[in-house]
Amino acid sequence: MSRELPSLNALRAFEATARLGSVSRAAAELHVTHGAISRQLRVLEEALNQPLFARQGRGVALTAIGEQLRDRVAGAFDQLRDGWAELRRDRSEAPFVLGCASSLLARWVIPRLDRLERDLPMLTLHLSPEEDPLAPQRAEPDAALALAAPPWPAGWQVHPLAPERIGPVVSPRYAGLARLQRQGEAALLDEALLHTSSRPQAWPAWAHASGLPATSLRYGQGFTRLFYLLEAAVAGLGVAIAPSHLVQDDLDAGRLLAPWGFQQTDASWILATPRRRNDGRIEALVAWLRRELTPA
Known part of the structure; x- marks a missing residue:
């Protein structure tokens, strides 16, 4: 089985949508269009051959496989954010x-x-x-x-x-x-x-x-x-x-x-x-x- 990762842009779009519960809010946070987020989500769904979200009112809800992906992706992005913030903090506070x-x-x-x-x-x-x-x-x-x-x-x-x-x-x-x-x-x-x-x-x-x-x-x-x-x-x-x-x-x-x-x-x-x-x-x-x- 291939261990190749999907597009990081697609994973970012998924993580934001899962966290915010809305494609529109994810698009606003990432400064892209609603259509761009939808296209990235389709890339992941086609790769998994399963839906990640179901429509729920004006927002979206995760499917069972969507929840599994969220748990893995959210932790990875949290680590990246924390690591990046630490690097920036260390660099800005380090003597020049x-x-x-x-x-x-x-x-x-x-x-x-x-x-x-x-x-x-x-x-x-x-x-x-x-x-x-x-x-x-x-x-x-x-x-x-x-x-x-x-x-x-x-x-x-x-x-x-x-x-x-x-x-x-x-x-x-x-x-x-x-x-x-x-x-x-x-x-x-x-x-x-x-x-x-x-x-x-x-x-x-x-x-x-x-x-x-x-x-x-x-x-x-x-x-x-x-x-x-x-x-x-x-x-x-x-x-x-x-x-x-x-x-x-x-x-x-x-x-x-x-x-x-x-x-x-x-x-x-x-x-x-x-x-x-x-x-x-x-x-x-x-x-x-x-x-x-x-x-x-």
């Missing part, structure tokens, strides 16, 4: 691991964390500092927030958020500020520029976009992380180069100035997710990040 470079984490994510928690209460965020969150990890995050340029690493789905713009920033306390402002951005060619080994291409990219010879740039104190570089600039130690979003709070508070503006690069703010990861919270996070990164 966000990989992020420490400088982005310290200077952009953490200052907005209270707003993120308020706007996305379903997102139990766990922050994972990773200097290269897109690099292969033993423990893969649910998503990675990064400033990066194509080509994108294999195995990630990339959600672009906003273009990156970089520019020189300096503290109002810096001793050489008045001279730099008088002479314009070309004066930076004679300046011992603060820089970071994590973004060695930043100063040359800005110089090229500004029409200045990158080979003429002079470098002063270097730092291993962008976060340290920007703290040095806030302390008045010299001129640093920075993505606009990471210094906007300092600009608004007057801790830093950007006398020469910002230039767009070929990099972007992105949220990257493993291609096999399917998590409904990602769409909400992408929308929130885009709003936060869009100038008012």
Whole structure:
């Protein structure tokens, strides 16, 4: 005897009709027509060569074989519903691991964390500092927030958020500020520029976009992380180069100035997710990040 199952759509139609006692109510619950439910029921009745329902007033009543099928099918669908609800509950309550470079984490994510928690209460965020969150990890995050340029690493789905713009920033306390402002951005060619080994291409990219010879740039104190570089600039130690979003709070508070503006690069703010990861919270996070990164 064949052990092949009938159509699951037919079984769903039967289960709803048996539970609700009405073809019309089953059709409404499943968002299909009365005729579609009737056709699915006929599929089962023809396969069993017996009727499953008998007309009873405005509704239907189960036959003896219909009751036997209901007992088996109803239990199976209850288990499916309970299992699905448990999976969704476990997933929505599980921490959402966000990989992020420490400088982005310290200077952009953490200052907005209270707003993120308020706007996305379903997102139990766990922050994972990773200097290269897109690099292969033993423990893969649910998503990675990064400033990066194509080509994108294999195995990630990339959600672009906003273009990156970089520019020189300096503290109002810096001793050489008045001279730099008088002479314009070309004066930076004679300046011992603060820089970071994590973004060695930043100063040359800005110089090229500004029409200045990158080979003429002079470098002063270097730092291993962008976060340290920007703290040095806030302390008045010299001129640093920075993505606009990471210094906007300092600009608004007057801790830093950007006398020469910002230039767009070929990099972007992105949220990257493993291609096999399917998590409904990602769409909400992408929308929130885009709003936060869009100038008012």
